[in-house]
Amino acid sequence: xxxxxxxxxxxxxxxxxxxxxxxxxxxxxxxxxxxxxxxxxxxxxxxxxxxxxxxxxxxxxxxxxxxxxxxxxxxxxxxxxxxxxxxxxxxxxxxxxxxxxxxxxxxxxxxxxxxxxxxxxxxxxxxxxxxxxxxxxxxxxxxxxxxxxxxxxxxxxxxxxxxxxxxxxxxxxxxxxxxxxxxxxxxxxxxxxxxxxxxxxxxxxxxxxxxxxxxxxxxxxxxxxxxxxxxxxxxxxxxxxxxxxxxxxxxxxxxxxxxxxxxxxxxxxxxxxxxxxxx
DNA sequence: CCTGGCGATACATGGCGCTT
DNA sequence: AAGCGCCATGTATCGCCAGG
Numbered sequence: 001x002x003x004x005x006x007x008x009x010x011x012x013x014x015x016x017x018x019x020x021x022x023x024x025x026x027x028x029x030x031x032x033x034x035x036x037x038x039x040x041x042x043x044x045x046x047x048x049x050x051x052x053x054x055x056x057x058x059x060x061x062x063x064x065x066x067x068x069x070x071x072x073x074x075x076x077x078x079x080x081x082x083x084x085x086x087x088x089x090x091x092x093x094x095x096x097x098x099x100x101x102x103x104x105x106x107x108x109x110x111x112x113x114x115x116x117x118x119x120x121x122x123x124x125x126x127x128x129x130x131x132x133x134x135x136x137x138x139x140x141x142x143x144x145x146x147x148x149x150x151x152x153x154x155x156x157x158x159x160x161x162x163x164x165x166x167x168x169x170x171x172x173x174x175x176x177x178x179x180x181x182x183x184x185x186x187x188x189x190x191x192x193x194x195x196x197x198x199x200x201x202x203x204x205x206x207x208x209x210x211x212x213x214x215x216x217x218x219x220x221x222x223x224x225x226x227x228x229x230x231x232x233x234x235x236x237x238x239x240x241x242x243x244x245x246x247x248x249x250x251x252x253x254x255x256x257x258x259x260x261x262x263x264x265x266x267x268x269x270x271x272x273x274x275x276x277x278x279x
Numbered sequence: 280c281c282t283g284g285c286g287a288t289a290c291a292t293g294g295c296g297c298t299t
Numbered sequence: 300a301a302g303c304g305c306c307a308t309g310t311a312t313c314g315c316c317a318g319g
Contacts, residue, residue, distance in 0.1 A: 014306095093318090096281055145318080148318095166316085199280095
C-alpha cells in the first residue's frame with residue numbers, strides 16, 4: 001500500500017492524492033514517468049524528492065520515516081510493508097490508573113510465536129525483547145498500554161511505528177471494544193474464555209497472588225487470546241481499508257485466529273463471574 | 280470506577296493557478 | 300493587479316469511548 005501512497009508528502013492531502021490516482025499515477029513508480037500535467041513545478045519537485053526518500057525508507061525498513069510523515073489516521077497503510085517486523089501487544093494491570101496500578105502481564109505475538117512476561121518472573125526482559133521490532137500493533141495502546149509501559153520502564157524503546165487498531169476499527173464503524181470487534185468480524189474466542197474481561201483479569205491476578213497457579217494460566221491465556229486476535233483483526237481491517245480507496249490495491253491474505261494450546265481454568269472463570277458484580 | 284488520544288467540526292491563513 | 304476557488308495546514312473546542 002505504501003507504494004500507492006502520496007498523502008505522507010507535505011502539501012499533499014487527500015484531494016491531491018486522489019487526483020493523482022485519477023490521472024493514472026497510482027504508484028511511486030508511475031510518478032517517475034509523470035510528465036508534469038497538473039501539479040505546479042514546485043510541488044512536483046517536492047513530491048519527487050519526497051518519493052526518493054520514501055523509496056529509501058521503504059527499502060531500508062525505516063518505520064520511523066512513515067510514522068513521522070503519515071497522518072495518524074492513515075498509519076494502517078504501513079501494515080503489510082512492515083508486518084515482517086511487527087509485534088502485537090497487550091498488557092494486563094492491577095487497574096486503570098498509571099499512578100496507582102502496576103503492570104502484571106505483558107503478552108506479545110510476532111506472527112509466529114507468543115511470548116509472555118510476568119511480574120515477579122521475567123517482566124524485566126520485555127524492554128530488550130521489544131527493541132527488535134519496527135512496528136507495534138495494539139488496541140487502544142496509545143491510551144493504555146504504552147503510557148503504562150513507559151511509566152514502568154522509563155527508558156523503554158518501543159518500535160518506531162505504532163498502529164492502534166482502536167481508531168482504525170472505529171473509522172470502519174466497527175465499535176464496541178476489542179471483543180466487540182472480534183465478534184463483528186466473526187473472530188470469537190472459544191467457550192468460557194468469552195467471559196473473561198479486563199476486570200476479571202485484575203481478579204485473576206489477585207487469585208494467583210493468593211496461591212492459585214491456575215489463575216495465572218487463565219490470565220495468560222486470556223491475555224494471549226487478545227494478542228493473537230490483534231493480528232486477525234489487523235489483516236481484516238487492512239483489507240477493508242483498501243476497499244474504500246478508489247484504486248485497486250493488493251489485498252492481504254487473511255489468516256484465521258490462531259488456536260492457542262495453553263491451559264486455562266473454565267471453572268475458575270465461572271466462579272469469578274458469579275462472585276463479582278459487574279457494572 | 281479514570282484518563283486522554285483522536286476524530287469531527289469550525290474557522291483562519293496562506294500558497295498557488297486561473298481568469299478577468 | 301485583483302479577485303476567486305481550491306487545497307493544505309494550523310489552532311481551538313468538544314465529546315466519544317476504549318483500556319484493567
